[in-house]
Amino acid sequence: EAGVTQSPTHLIKTRGQQATLRCSPISGHTSVYWYQQALGLGLQFLLWYDEGEERNRGNFPPRFSGRQFPNYSSELNVNALELEDSALYLCASSLGQGSTEAFFGQGTRLTVV
């Protein structure tokens, strides 16, 4: 069974540009979580989608946004990129509300120059 897949693996952008990161959850999973992991820091919660709806967001500015598609895949968009946005962006999926175990993809390494 395929795990959580993220694309691209690496992404290099210039300050001020926009970045789009993609995530495909495990088959049958309806919840998708996005986390940011800056170098040397812990996982910071960004966004949670379930059944196509945004259920919660972390303490990040509005230029971090996303959506979940009918097939439960998800996009994370980061507008007006800043150097501090350079990090590993991780997507995790779970069976949905009522299920607690989340499984992660390998991440997208975003570098802003």
Add this chain to the structure above:
Amino acid sequence: EDQVTQSPEALRLQEGESSSLNCSYTVSGLRGLFWYRQDPGKGPEFLFTLYSAGEEKEKERLKATLTKKESFLHITAPKPEDSATYLCARSSGGSYIPTFGRGTSLIVHP
């Protein structure tokens, strides 16, 4: 606010030297306590879920236990390939969102 605190931040062991990692968490509304392993530059790999005090789970050289305030990840006779960062996370009744600790970086020397 959900809090997860892991200790120590870093741990160096000799191969075969058993030890334990600690995870302290806020108690109210615990829905699940999770352990993950993360290798550098990669996504966390799921290890265990614990739901209630007294519960224990094992996988190879790893054993996770849960009390009312803490969880421990015991590593028995570790090998160099056990070197990684071990992350603890919890979800609470209201949001289901896993909240992570900063992790313990484990290095096992041959």
